[in-house]
Amino acid sequence: xxxxxxxxxxxxxxxxxxxxxxxxxxxxxLEEGLIVDLREQSTSSLPPAKIGLGVxxxxxxxxxxxxxxxYSMRMNLVDWRTxxxxxxxxxxxxxxxxxxxxxxxxxxxxxxxxxDGLSVGLCAGGASAIIFLVGQxxxxxxxxxxxxxLASNPANSFFYLITAVHGLHLMGGLVALGRTxxxxxxxxxxxxxxxxVELCTIYWHFLLLVWLVLLGLLTGWTDNFVDICRQLLx
Amino acid sequence: xxxxxxxxxxxVPPAEVGEVELYxxxxxxxxxxxxxxxxxxxxxxxxxxxxxxMVALVLSWLMRLQLGFPGTFSFIxxxxxxxxxxxxxxxxxxxxxxxxxxGGFGNYLIPLMVGARDMVFPYVNMLSYWVYLLAVVVxxxxxxxxxxxxxxxxxxxxxxxxxSGTPGQDWGIVLMLVSLILFIIGFTMxxxxxxxxxxxxxxxxxxxMRLPLTVWGIFTATVMALLAFPALLxxxxxxxxxxxxxxxxxxxxxxxMGTLTKYGGGSPxxxxxxxxxxxxxxxxxxxxxAFGIISDLISVHARKNxxxxxxxxxxxxxxxxxxxxxxxxxxYVSGMHPYFGFFFATTTLIIAVPTAIKVxxxxxxxxxxxxxxxxxxxxxxxxxxxxxxxxxxxxxxxxVVVDVPLSDTMFVVAHFHMVMGxxxxxxxxxxxxxxxxxxxxxxxxxxxxxxxFWVSFLGAYAIFFPMHYLGLLxxxxxxxxxxxxxxxxxxxxxxxxFMSVAALIVGFAxxxxxxxxxxxxxxxxxxxxxxxxxxxxxxxTPETPPGHGNWGKDLPIVYRWAYDYSxxxxxxxxxxxxxxxxxxxxxxxHP
Numbered sequence: 001x002x003x004x005x006x007x008x009x010x011x012x013x014x015x016x017x018x019x020x021x022x023x024x025x026x027x028x029x030l031e032e033g034l035i036v037d038l039r040e041q042s043t044s045s046l047p048p049a050k051i052g053l054g055v056x057x058x059x060x061x062x063x064x065x066x067x068x069x070x071y072s073m074r075m076n077l078v079d080w081r082t083x084x085x086x087x088x089x090x091x092x093x094x095x096x097x098x099x100x101x102x103x104x105x106x107x108x109x110x111x112x113x114x115x116d117g118l119s120v121g122l123c124a125g126g127a128s129a130i131i132f133l134v135g136q137x138x139x140x141x142x143x144x145x146x147x148x149x150l151a152s153n154p155a156n157s158f159f160y161l162i163t164a165v166h167g168l169h170l171m172g173g174l175v176a177l178g179r180t181x182x183x184x185x186x187x188x189x190x191x192x193x194x195x196x197v198e199l200c201t202i203y204w205h206f207l208l209l210v211w212l213v214l215l216g217l218l219t220g221w222t223d224n225f226v227d228i229c230r231q232l233l234x
Numbered sequence: 235x236x237x238x239x240x241x242x243x244x245x246v247p248p249a250e251v252g253e254v255e256l257y258x259x260x261x262x263x264x265x266x267x268x269x270x271x272x273x274x275x276x277x278x279x280x281x282x283x284x285x286x287x288m289v290a291l292v293l294s295w296l297m298r299l300q301l302g303f304p305g306t307f308s309f310i311x312x313x314x315x316x317x318x319x320x321x322x323x324x325x326x327x328x329x330x331x332x333x334x335x336x337g338g339f340g341n342y343l344i345p346l347m348v349g350a351r352d353m354v355f356p357y358v359n360m361l362s363y364w365v366y367l368l369a370v371v372v373x374x375x376x377x378x379x380x381x382x383x384x385x386x387x388x389x390x391x392x393x394x395x396x397x398s399g400t401p402g403q404d405w406g407i408v409l410m411l412v413s414l415i416l417f418i419i420g421f422t423m424x425x426x427x428x429x430x431x432x433x434x435x436x437x438x439x440x441x442x443m444r445l446p447l448t449v450w451g452i453f454t455a456t457v458m459a460l461l462a463f464p465a466l467l468x469x470x471x472x473x474x475x476x477x478x479x480x481x482x483x484x485x486x487x488x489x490x491m492g493t494l495t496k497y498g499g500g501s502p503x504x505x506x507x508x509x510x511x512x513x514x515x516x517x518x519x520x521x522x523x524a525f526g527i528i529s530d531l532i533s534v535h536a537r538k539n540x541x542x543x544x545x546x547x548x549x550x551x552x553x554x555x556x557x558x559x560x561x562x563x564x565x566y567v568s569g570m571h572p573y574f575g576f577f578f579a580t581t582t583l584i585i586a587v588p589t590a591i592k593v594x595x596x597x598x599x600x601x602x603x604x605x606x607x608x609x610x611x612x613x614x615x616x617x618x619x620x621x622x623x624x625x626x627x628x629x630x631x632x633x634v635v636v637d638v639p640l641s642d643t644m645f646v647v648a649h650f651h652m653v654m655g656x657x658x659x660x661x662x663x664x665x666x667x668x669x670x671x672x673x674x675x676x677x678x679x680x681x682x683x684x685x686x687f688w689v690s691f692l693g694a695y696a697i698f699f700p701m702h703y704l705g706l707l708x709x710x711x712x713x714x715x716x717x718x719x720x721x722x723x724x725x726x727x728x729x730x731x732f733m734s735v736a737a738l739i740v741g742f743a744x745x746x747x748x749x750x751x752x753x754x755x756x757x758x759x760x761x762x763x764x765x766x767x768x769x770x771x772x773x774x775t776p777e778t779p780p781g782h783g784n785w786g787k788d789l790p791i792v793y794r795w796a797y798d799y800s801x802x803x804x805x806x807x808x809x810x811x812x813x814x815x816x817x818x819x820x821x822x823x824h825p
Binding site for chain 2: 001004005008011012015019020023024025026027028029031032033034038046048049050052055056058059063066067069073074077078079080094150154157158161165182
């Protein structure tokens with residue numbers, strides 16, 4: 001359970017930092033009158049939707065941290081046979097990076113009010129995300145073709161499960177991205193959808209980050225990393 | 235969109251946070267059924283939760299009938315008994331308490347208490363309710379599928395949860411897991427709303443340290459639930475795959491009915507870790523809103539400011555954080571390393587410190603207060619007593635050496651019913667009697683309410699106090715029929731019969747309460763806007779029940795905390811939060 005504990009410690013640090021800004025040592029029973037709180041001065045740039053996305057990403061992060069915890073506990077049992085990671089995954093990773101880059105580009109175009117750049121960026125980002133998903137499906141087919149079925153070994157089960165959960169999250173993102181793109185193609189102003197594009201971009205970067213961590217886990221890179229950490233500690 | 239200009243008035247700078255666009259219903263359907271108004275959603279949540287809660291109440295009657303009079307009721311066989319305990323536990327913990335506190339109280343009170351017009355994402359909020367309803371329907375449908383609901387116990391431990399010896403192995407367990415997954419998805423939608431509304435939609439002047447403790451409790455519980463429910467989601471998904479697709483996440487190599495199963499190598503302990511990583515925070519997810527509600531009830535009905543407000547807030551946050559590092563105290567008998575047991579026993583005992591601070595502060599709030607023994611106050615007092623009681627037995631069970639012999643006995647059942655069954659339900663009832671006048675504009679009937687309180691409170695003690703003793707005798711939990719056992723004397727059987735009779739009577743009192751809820755809706759005394767003389771913002775709405783958008787033309791402006799009671803030198807014995815201090819002209823909504 002160390003992955004989820006680490007994750008929770010991170011969340012606790014963020015929450016603690018935030019709480020430390022909130023005058024928790026105030027004595028409200030002595031303070032009468034209007035207090036202009038920090039929120040009014042500092043967060044006019046943070047719309048509710050952005051905070052909402054932040055909280056949602058924390059929930060998703062917790063979900064993946066728990067999968068990673070379960071993975072690392074299960075892999076220490078005797079019947080674990082690591083499966084060969086298909087080379088296709090590296091291609092897919094590249095495509096997902098491209099997708100993130102395209103959305104970042106779209107976001108920057110939206111800030112410049114460049115509606116053409118915006119629509120190109122959104123479409124490229126969406127298309128490469130779909131290619132990533134198709135690539136993941138092909139990787140599944142390669143694995144099952146080579147005899148690595150879902151139930152034949154826990155390593156396989158985790159591989160299919162974790163990639164499926166990641167893919168589902170990407171599909172959810174594609175729905176939001178599709179709606180944003182549709183608005184652009186219907187002729188919305190860049191300023192009206194700047195926020196939606198920004199939210200999509202944040203979500204994409206987050207899913208890329210999650211994917212890189214998962215890839216490290218599935219290919220066994222993180223094992224070496226964890227071993228080094230362990231040796232440093234002991 | 236309701237246009238609310240914030241002008242610069244003496245002492246009040248212009249607002250920089252614009253108002254959110256308010257959704258307006260256009261037809262009867264979108265006003266009362268597919269409504270995006272948090273108040274309507276709150277009522278929908280509450281009615282659904284109480285309805286499925288009634289099912290769980292009837293199940294507890296059936297269990298008590300079997301325990302009190304074994305062999306008398308031929309229609310309760312061992313399998314059904316297991317199904318009853320499973321469904322009773324699951325419904326009460328998740329579908330009733332979690333949904334009622336967060337979906338019911340949270341939806342109604344958060345926008346009103348922080349001075350918002352609605353939740354920040356009303357559409358997602360509506361979706362949250364409908365997904366929750368779907369989860370409840372899927373859960374209830376398991377009573378009618380072949381094989382009936384699962385009988386795996388509310389903890390759903392594998393391997394037995396999905397093996398053929400357990401009732402409901404075909405459909406019950408699958409639908410249970412699907413229902414849990416749906417519940418978590420629905421809750422996440424609602425939870426995002428509660429958190430972001432508290433963060434972003436507070437009215438002007440409502441700093442975090444001016445929030446009523448109810449909001450602090452619900453807010454912290456929601457954050458915990460958002461982070462803890464994914465653990466149950468992960469566990470449910472993996473158990474579902476084990477059951478349906480034959481993976482071996484949790485399933486070890488085993489022989490079932492004389493044949494070797496396809497499973498192998500999995501770890502049931504892994505499931506326990508995941509389950510309790512959710513399961514222990516869940517205790518505080520239902521306790522923290524109760525803490526908050528009780529703090530407000532005590533302050534209002536003792537006409538005194540809450541003692542140690544800051545400490546109460548810090549304690550809520552500390553409990554929320556600590557509750558994530560105590561989960562393995564549910565697993566002392568799982569064969570874990572003794573050092574782990576020592577660690578988790580220590581954290582478990584540490585969590586008693588902030589909890590005790592809260593209890594002291596409640597008692598010190600009551601000390602020399604002007605205590606009105608109204609029905610909400612009676613329930614609040616009952617909560618404190620019951621929670622202390624359950625908390626103390628929690629200290630017993632938190633220690634490894636005491637827990638091991640008491641594990642899986644009736645002592646555990648008595649403990650958790652006291653601390654997370656009776657105590658939160660007392661807070662629910664107190665809250666319902668307290669806020670019913672705001673929701674409906676009418677008071678609940680006083681005589682019926684007092685009857686309901688005394689029967690429920692004394693009856694609950696008649697059921698669960700003797701249960702501790704049965705547990706100390708060694709009577710195991712989850713047994714359909716204890717039979718003739720050397721260490722259980724005949725008197726224990728008499729005690730069981732007594733408890734069962736008490737349970738029937740307490741259950742009957744809840745029917746009286748339901749009758750009161752409906753009767754008072756039409757015939758109750760008119761309440762007026764602020765029958766209790768409370769200072770917090772929800773009692774200062776221009777209309778009662780609050781209209782769409784809550785606040786009429788202007789959002790209220792908050793000038794003080796929520797606990798200005800019996801302030802010397804003021805006309806009334808309370809000062810509403812939106813009452814400007816002397817010398818500053820009045821703005822915003824007024825009662």
